[in-house]
Amino acid sequence: MKKAALHNLGCKVNAYETDAMQKLLKEGGYEIVPFSEVADVYIINTCSVTNMADRKSRQMIHKAKKKNPEGIVIATGCYVQTSLEDAKKDLAIDIIIGNNKKCELISIIEAYEKSKEEQIEYIDINSTNEYEGLSISSTAEHTRAYIKVQDGCNQFCSYCIIPYARGRVRSRNSEEVLEEVRKLVENGYKEVVLTGIHLSSYGIDLEEENLLKLIIKVNEIEGIERIRLGSLEPRIITEEFVESISSLEKICPHFHLSLQSGCDETLKRMNRHYTTDEYLEGCNILRKYFENPGITTDVIVGFPGETEEEFNSTKEFLEKVHFSEMHIFKYSKRKGTKAAEMVNHIAEDIKTRRSNELIRLEKKLNKEYMESYIGKETEILIEEELNLNGIVYQTGHTKEYIKAAVEDFENEMDSNQIIKGKIKKILTDKMILLTKIH
Structure with missing residues (x-):
């Protein structure tokens, strides 16, 4: 063989x-x-x-x-x-x-x-409307399955090469998505993550399809207990969208809304299609319909032309939103993008300093978010075993995507089980301790 x-x-x-x-x-x-x-x-x-x-x-x-x-x-x-x-x-x-x-x-x-x-x-990927027919029945992860439902991007952010690598928006037929979810259920998966290159654009190239309709259909499939959404465009977060998904019991209240900058002038140079006010309104809508949801994001520091004042505006905005987790990236020049041709590129030492400032802020906000759940009851989907300082834990994530550990005294917990418990304390920088409810 x-x-x-x-x-x-x-x-x-x-x-x-x-x-x-x-x-x-x-x-x-x-x-x-x-x-x-x-x-x-x-x-x-x-x-x-x-x-x-x-x-x-x-x-x-x-x-x-x-x-x-x-x-x-x-x-x-x-x-x-x-x-x-x-x-x-x-x-x-x-x-x-x-x-x-x-x-x-x-x-x-x-x-x-x-x-x-x-x-x-x-x-020529930019000249096709065809969605590539690939499918899975299992994944490298044993409890959570990522399901690709969309490819391509029409946004052309000035720093990004992906529209040239992936082409225009192409959506997968919803029946194919549902059939794949059913196969994954048969193979024991309880959690799926709908993902794509620009997930929010799902359905714009199909008749009578959109992301909300797809989520509702997946929610109806018996056996799936959790539905997560991949990275979302801030503009999809409308009152109608959030009110609709908040009524679906399987939706996990964890939303990754890509921000990139908390300064309107920088967002314009990035060719991002929203303002900070619009972004904040989306976060407020999420918090209106979900109790203390996890809101995570990506931030680029040191984008060409980013002044100290613009950076400080971003920092203040991040504190105002109070994200549960942030991924901080230093701007990296990408040949073939508009941003690479811009003037006023930022020195590496300045980018490093700004990045370090935001990483410190991220740790503070993340800790405060985890602390807000201490004493509350929740549930985790067991993913793997962890030996920490001689103590065996079973670990997984809450619906809000907080990593959690539960002491496995009786060694009775298998992966892919949903365990209910009460959050006792913060165990490590990025993990809480859950006491199992018998």
């Missing part, structure tokens, strides 16, 4: 597509082995969100060829989609598969084995 190894870089959509390619390989008779082992076929699902992601993608490609010079090395995903000419010159790559072509993986490998000539399967 031939062996195949896969390595994923980048986002949750990439992770889904890697799982889907693994499914195709298994169905094609391959044994799946860890990427560190010698294999007949290596697949690197690349990322191109930053120049560093490009570099990591190339490193993993060369690592695979070094591991087995006789093996077939396949580079797929966003790096090869945006840097085709560079990929063609890379002698470590035997097969190049662009986005929207991963579903043809097995036939592409067979064509290479017959011809022994480099295979390049690549389309």
